[in-house]
Amino acid sequence: MSNLWTRVERLFGSENLSRLAEKKVGVIGLGSGGGFVALSLAMSGVGNFALVDNDVIEAGNVTRHVGDLRHVGQNKAAAVADLIRNRNRDAIVDVREGSIQDYWEILDDIDILVVGVDNEQVKYAINEKCLEKRLSASYAGVYERGEGGDHVIIKPFDGPCYACWSEATREGVKITMDSVGDLDYGMIGEAGTLEAEPGLWVNVTKIAGIQTDLILNELLRGSAVYEEMPANTIIVTNTSLDVIEGQENDPHSSIWVDIQRDPDCLVCGERLKQGVSILVQEDAGGISLDDLAASDLMTDIVIEEDEAED
Numbered sequence: 089m090s091n092l093w094t095r096v097e098r099l100f101g102s103e104n105l106s107r108l109a110e111k112k113v114g115v116i117g118l119g120s121g122g123g124f125v126a127l128s129l130a131m132s133g134v135g136n137f138a139l140v141d142n143d144v145i146e147a148g149n150v151t152r153h154v155g156d157l158r159h160v161g162q163n164k165a166a167a168v169a170d171l172i173r174n175r176n177r178d179a180i181v182d183v184r185e186g187s188i189q190d191y192w193e194i195l196d197d198i199d200i201l202v203v204g205v206d207n208e209q210v211k212y213a214i215n216e217k218c219l220e221k222r223l224s225a226s227y228a229g230v231y232e233r234g235e236g237g238d239h240v241i242i243k244p245f246d247g248p249c250y251a252c253w254s255e256a257t258r259e260g261v262k263i264t265m266d267s268v269g270d271l272d273y274g275m276i277g278e279a280g281t282l283e284a285e286p287g288l289w290v291n292v293t294k295i296a297g298i299q300t301d302l303i304l305n306e307l308l309r310g311s312a313v314y315e316e317m318p319a320n321t322i323i324v325t326n327t328s329l330d331v332i333e334g335q336e337n338d339p340h341s342s343i344w345v346d347i348q349r350d351p352d353c354l355v356c357g358e359r360l361k362q363g364v365s366i367l368v369q370e371d372a373g374g375i376s377l378d379d380l381a382a383s384d385l386m387t388d389i390v391i392e393e394d395e396a397e398d
């Protein structure tokens with residue numbers, strides 16, 4: 089490793105820097121948030137990436153993207169890969185131009201997934217795949233006009249899944265924004281994306297910077313520099329904002345909230361969790377799929393046979 093990394097090494101220590109160089113991060117959606125996170129992880133020493141995006145950079149994107157006018161017309165994943173290689177010549181970047189639905193295999197050998205897509209339905213599909221593959225995933229959201237945002241790392245069957253989490257952050261925590269009337273964070277548009285005016289680059293990258301820092305922390309879990317966070321979700325404000333109804337937060341402040349798993353969640357609820365643990369035993373030669381099918385665990389859920397063989 090060249091002296092390019094002297095300063096990062098002083099922060100993390102050489103052992104942890106080597107550890108980061110071995111890590112592989114998947115990023116689905118290389119927009120303003122995902123692109124910034126991927127590049128920032130590379131600049132912090134992460135050595136391997138799988139980047140997936142089906143979109144190209146347009147001139148209108150460059151005020152809110154790590155890519156610039158040189159990248160207009162290029163696929164976003166390819167553009168971010170180019171930027172990463174120009175910061176870290178040793179980085180290995182696997183670029184997939186297209187939809188994640190065509191590239192699920194990238195989830196098989198990564199350490200953590202960054203979900204940078206806007207579409208809620210796609211996020212739900214990714215959530216189910218991550219549970220199936222026991223993969224942790226980082227989700228960040230930026231609110232209307234960049235007034236604030238939030239971040240959570242979803243760990244499979246340890247705390248909420250993304251379905252539990254988004255249900256709770258929409259209805260339980262009641263994130264509301266005074267200046268936009270009754271338009272809530274959880275309001276989903278016809279295209280399945282959050283109905284929101286995009287924020288400025290600085291507002292987006294503040295959330296994405298915190299996201300990057302928390303991903304690095306997770307990648308260094310078990311090391312001396314790892315820090316236990318106060319809760320699973322951080323909500324950050326850029327302006328004065330009612331994060332929890334009736335409780336106004338100052339501009340540029342943050343609060344931590346612990347979002348709980350919903351035991352009745354249709355995606356990760358108790359019954360499915362039991363089914364999964366039986367499948368794990370089945371992998372080890374314990375219980376057959378026929379036995380599972382005969383049990384009442386299969387009443388509501390369908391577990392495909394090939395999933396049990398993964």
Ligand SMILES: [Zn+2]
Nearest residue numbers: 249252353356
């Ligand atoms: Zn759930």
